[in-house]
Structures are given as structure tokens and as C-alpha cells.
Amino acid sequence: MRLTTKGRYAVTAMLDLALHADKGPVALADISERQGISLSYLEQLFAKLRRNELVTSIRGPGGGYRLSRSSQAIHVAQVIDAVNESVDATRCHGKTGCQQGDTCLTHHLWCDLSKQIHTFLSGISLADLVAQREVRDVATRQEERVNNQKQSEQKLVERIDASTL
Structure with a gap:
């Protein structure tokens, strides 16, 4: 089973x-900086x-993206589906050509697993993930890292400015 980078990054960004x-529209540059995408x-x-x-865009200064509906109403499977990704445990991508053009012995087992995974991800909303303490802890750490980096850059700029006077 594999979920490609596209699906993982889409879920991470969402x-x-x-x-x-709660802070208003979020700029993609901010997501990029926090998530390394x-x-x-x-x-x-x-x-x-x-x-x-799944999202709406806000143009202009202070613009960015917002969820199009509540985080409780957006599920992980919807995000993965939206970026044309699938969680597929079969080697044939569900097309039954797994063994020299024929269905392999375990084809239906892997198809059933793929359906179970999709069902599982359909039951997890973004709000469910936001509510997890571990997720919030990681988000706090990311914010602190970005803020520390910005402060270091600002100090460097101030030193450069002071030395050029």
C-alpha cells in the first residue's frame, strides 16, 4: 500500500x-515555510x-486560503480524493491485471483492504486531527521554529545595517 507525496502533502497542508x-486567510507561503513544502x-x-x-481563495493584501466549510465537515479521504490520489493496496491499481493480465489470487483481499482504508480515512475529519494534543504540539513547535528563524534573520539584517552606517 502506498500513499504518494501528493496525498500526504495535501492532507498536511489542509x-x-x-x-x-482562526487567524483569517492563510497564505500558501506560510504553509510552505511551516511544512517544508x-x-x-x-x-x-x-x-x-x-x-x-474544499478551500476558497481570498485575493488581495492579507489574502490567502480558507477552508470552504468547517473542519468537522472535511474528511481526510475527501482531501486525498480531491488531488486525484488513491490509497491502493493492489499492484494492478484495482484493474485486475495483476498476474500476466489476469486477476491474481489475492486481488480481492487487497481491493477490500483499499476500501477499508478509504472508509477509515472517511471517518477522520480535520477537526478530529486538530483536536489531538500531539498534532497541536507539533504545530506549536513548527510555529516556534519559524518565529525563531525570522528573529535570527531580523537580527542579521540589523547587524548588516549597523555595520554599513
Whole structure:
């Protein structure tokens, strides 16, 4: 079974958005910085998320993205589906050509597992994840790292400015 980077990054970015939903629109640059996902990749993912009506974009200064509905109403499986990703445990991608064009002995087992995983992820909302203490702890650590990095950069700029006077 595999979930590609696209699916993982989409869920991570949506969870970041849900964690920061109370602060207004969230810029993709901020998600990029906190999560270590390239901005151009996020732009591609969010275009798909917007087309699937999971997020809305806000233009202009102070703009960014918001969840299109409550975090309780957005489930992990919807996010994965929105970016055209699937959680598939079969080698044939569910097309029954697993053994020289025929169905392999365990094809139905792996198809059933794929369905169970999708059902499991359909039962987990972004709000469920936000409510987990471990998730909030990681988010706090990420915020502190970004803030410390910005403070260090600001001090460096101040030293450079002072030395050029």
C-alpha cells in the first residue's frame, strides 16, 4: 500500500490550514515555510482543492486560503480524493491485471483492504486531527521554529545595517 507525496502533502497542508483557520486567510507561503513544502507544489495542490470546493481563495493584501466549510465537515479521504490520489493496496491499481493480465489470487483481499482504508480515512475529519494534543504540539513547535528563524534573520539584517552606517 502506498500513499504518494501528493496525498500526504495535501492532507498536511489542509491540516495546517485548519490549525490556523482562526487567524483569517492563510497564505500558501506560510504553509510552505511551516511544512517544508515547495510553494509551487502547494499552488498546484490548492488549485485542485479549490476546484473540489474544499478551500476558497481570498485575493488581495492579507489574502490567502480558507477552508470552504468547517473542519468537522472535511474528511481526510475527501482531501486525498480531491488531488486525484488513491490509497491502493493492489499492484494492478484495482484493474485486475495483476498476474500476466489476469486477476491474481489475492486481488480481492487487497481491493477490500483499499476500501477499508478509504472508509477509515472517511471517518477522520480535520477537526478530529486538530483536536489531538500531539498534532497541536507539533504545530506549536513548527510555529516556534519559524518565529525563531525570522528573529535570527531580523537580527542579521540589523547587524548588516549597523555595520554599513
